[in-house]
Amino acid sequence: MLLCLHRLKHVRSGFVEALSLKSNIPIEEPNDKDQLKPGRAYLAPANYHMYVELANRIALSTDAPVNHSRPSIDLSFITAANAYRDKLIGIILSGANRDGAFGLKTVADKGGLTIVQDPKECEVKTMTESAMQLTKVDYVYSTDEIIRFLSKIK
Amino acid sequence: MVELGIVDIREIVRIIKSVYNYDFSNYALTSFKYSLEKVIAQNGLMNAETLFRKLSEDSNFFDKFLDNILVPSTEMFRDPSLWRWLREDYFPSISPRHFENFKIWLPLCVSGAELYSLCILLKELNLLDSVKIIASVFSNESLTYIRSGKYPLKKLEVSIENYRRFQGNSNLENYYKLINNEAIRDTSLISNVEFIKDDITFNKAPQNVKLILFRNVMIYFNPTLQAQVLDKLNNCLSAAGNLIIGIKESIKGTNSANPVFEIVNENENIYKRKF
Numbered sequence: 443m444l445l446c447l448h449r450l451k452h453v454r455s456g457f458v459e460a461l462s463l464k465s466n467i468p469i470e471e472p473n474d475k476d477q478l479k480p481g482r483a484y485l486a487p488a489n490y491h492m493y494v495e496l497a498n499r500i501a502l503s504t505d506a507p508v509n510h511s512r513p514s515i516d517l518s519f520i521t522a523a524n525a526y527r528d529k530l531i532g533i534i535l536s537g538a539n540r541d542g543a544f545g546l547k548t549v550a551d552k553g554g555l556t557i558v559q560d561p562k563e564c565e566v567k568t569m570t571e572s573a574m575q576l577t578k579v580d581y582v583y584s585t586d587e588i589i590r591f592l593s594k595i596k
Numbered sequence: 597m598v599e600l601g602i603v604d605i606r607e608i609v610r611i612i613k614s615v616y617n618y619d620f621s622n623y624a625l626t627s628f629k630y631s632l633e634k635v636i637a638q639n640g641l642m643n644a645e646t647l648f649r650k651l652s653e654d655s656n657f658f659d660k661f662l663d664n665i666l667v668p669s670t671e672m673f674r675d676p677s678l679w680r681w682l683r684e685d686y687f688p689s690i691s692p693r694h695f696e697n698f699k700i701w702l703p704l705c706v707s708g709a710e711l712y713s714l715c716i717l718l719k720e721l722n723l724l725d726s727v728k729i730i731a732s733v734f735s736n737e738s739l740t741y742i743r744s745g746k747y748p749l750k751k752l753e754v755s756i757e758n759y760r761r762f763q764g765n766s767n768l769e770n771y772y773k774l775i776n777n778e779a780i781r782d783t784s785l786i787s788n789v790e791f792i793k794d795d796i797t798f799n800k801a802p803q804n805v806k807l808i809l810f811r812n813v814m815i816y817f818n819p820t821l822q823a824q825v826l827d828k829l830n831n832c833l834s835a836a837g838n839l840i841i842g843i844k845e846s847i848k849g850t851n852s853a854n855p856v857f858e859i860v861n862e863n864e865n866i867y868k869r870k871f
Contacts, residue, residue, distance in 0.1 A: 451754065452676070452761065454843065473846040474815040475624075475822070487844050489670065493626040502844050503627050504670045504812045512670075521626050 443483040444492065445469070446518040448511050448537065451489040458485050474502040486513035493521035509541035519545025528553030531595075533588060535559045537569030547577045557581045557588060598636045600629055604644040608632060611651050616658055618795055620665075622821035631665045638664065663737035667816060668707030671751045672716075672768070673758035674811070675843060678864040679717055680762055686807075686838075687721055694806075695726040701805040702731045703798060703829065704813050708742035708786070709751070712771070714809060715785040720765050725788065730802050732794040739791055745781040747772065752779050798825065804834045812842035830856045833869040840866050 449457060461483075462469050471487040478484065478498045486492035487502065491513050495501035501521075508514035519532055519542065532549035534542050536559055550556050556579040561567040563584050573579065583591065600608075605628065609620045620628065632647070641647050650657045673679050690698070705711050711731050718724040733739045747755075752772075759768040772781045794800040808829055814822045826847055829839060839857060841847065843865050847857055857867040 452757070454675075471844070473844050474842075475819055475846070489674070490844055493630075495624055495626045501624050501626050502815050502842075503630075503667065504815070504842075505627065505630065505667050517630075524626075 443467075444486075444494070444518060444522060445483055446486040446492060446513050446515045448513075448515075448539075448541070449488055451512070454488050457488075461485065472500040472502075474500065476500045486518060489513075491517045493517060494525040495521075496525070498525075509539055511539070511541045515542035516545035520548045523549045523552040523554055526554070530554035531557065533557045533559070534570055534573045535585075536564035536566050538566045539568055540572040542569055543572035543576045546573045546579070550577045550579070555580050557583055557591070559588065560584050597633055598641070598643055600632055600636075600644055605629055605632065607644070607648060608651065611648055612658070615652055616655075618662075619797075622818050622824075624816055624818050627667070627816050628665070631667065635661060635664050659735045660737050662735035663706065663741070666704065666706045666734060666738070669709040669812065670754075671758060672709045672713045672747075672755035673762050674709070674713075675864065676758050676761035676763075678840070678843075678866075679713065681861060681864055681866070683717055683721060683762075687723065695723065697804075698727045699802060699805045699834075700727055700729050700807045700809065701802055701832065702729070702809050703801065703825075704810070705731045705733050705742060706738050707747075708781075709747075709755075710809055710811065711742065711789065712747075712781050712785060715789070716764065716768075716771055719785060724785070729786075729789045730792060730805075731786075731789050732792045732798070732800070734793070734795055736793070739793065742786070742791075743783065745772070745783040747779040747781050749777065749779055796821075796825075798828045798832075801828060801832045803832055805832050806834055806837050808833060808837070808839045810839065810841055812845065814841065814845055826857075830869060835869065835871040837869045838866060839869070840864070 458469055458471050467481055467483055469483040469485055472484045476499065478500060484500060489512055491503040491505060493501040493503060508516050522530055530549055532546045532554055534546055546556050556577055558570045558573050558579045560582050561570045564570050612618050612620055636647055651661065702711055715724060718727060756768045772779045792800050810829065814825060817825065833839065838860065845865060847867065856870055858870050860866040860868045
């Protein structure tokens with residue numbers, strides 16, 4: 443599982459620790475070229491883009507921000523879609539800009555499954571609504587429904 | 597946006613190798629593909645074939661291409677805690693007589709963000725004239741850019757914040773001027789820097805280097821090239837010389853049975869050559 447969230451550039455630590463308190467699976471901020479392993483979650487580190495590279499590895503990048511964001515959700519989605527194609531599920535949650543919308547379209551174009559958190563439930567609707575404008579998403583789910591869906595697929 | 601397939605990318609690598617003897621075959625594929633697609637978009641090229649032709653025929657285009665393909669460092673004083681460590685722990689630990697013939701090497705400069713940051717730090721420590729800084733560049737375009745002092749305004753804001761967190765003894769504003777809505781860095785900072793035009797083989801690398809600053813460059817290489825380059829850097833370091841890489845880079849996996857580097861500072865990813 444790959445997690446990409448907009449976060450402060452200069453705050454390097456604390457986030458993964460906070461998420462880990464709530465998580466049953468281990469969460470880490472990967473190093474460049476780390477091997478992806480099942481049953482773990484990988485959080486895009488502060489001030490790096492996180493890509494899926496060949497041979498199931500992570501690749502990090504300090505390339506220019508996309509949609510004012512580094513890490514950019516679009517870039518994580520696009521590279522994951524290129525690597526995993528119809529084996530990928532892309533999920534967009536509440537958020538404050540359009541980042542992720544184009545990426546989710548790429549996930550759909552490559553045959554992946556797309557889910558958007560129900561905008562009614564979102565603290566900020568911009569991200570989910572932008573994604574829905576650009577792509578005919580497969581499911582619009584509440585967080586509880588997303589959780590139920592994900593627990594079923596393993 | 598033109599999307600390149602694996603066959604297109606192999607063809608680009610082949611052309612560059614045969615025309616310019618520059619080897620991109622061990623660059624990390626995902627970021628290389630993204631950079632290539634950006635070059636195609638920036639130059640308004642219609643398709644991959646147009647890029648093949650331009651690369652084959654136009655060496656000036658290739659020089660600019662190199663500058664575009666190599667991802668520039670993000671902003672000045674990225675990771676302020678590293679720069680504080682250099683100021684408060686690293687340089688004070690070196691006895692003054694050792695500053696004679698003290699070489700610092702930046703193996704790949706594209707935008708000069710790391711170089712100017714280093715020079716500002718050294719100036720504030722009154723060491724700028726005592727040490728020897730060597731900066732390698734891969735393209736004339738990068739060299740011209742760094743020497744011009746130019747710096748994009750959009751990167752300036754974060755750089756100013758970084759400098760404030762670094763707690764330097766001045767303001768970053770004292771090291772650049774705004775001219776026609778563009779930042780021009782104080783080029784006297786780099787007047788003693790020796791520039792070397794090199795390529796990915798690092799065959800012109802300096803020897804007996806005390807400190808190598810090489811952050812967030814190897815992330816654009818695949819593990820094979822990373823191992824080769826680390827070997828090369830290790831050979832350039834003096835005994836117990838230091839290597840600094842990006843905080844999310846790793847040197848594990850290279851010679852792990854017989855490590856050639858040992859960790860000095862885990863938070864900032866600072867290593868020391870083993871001897």
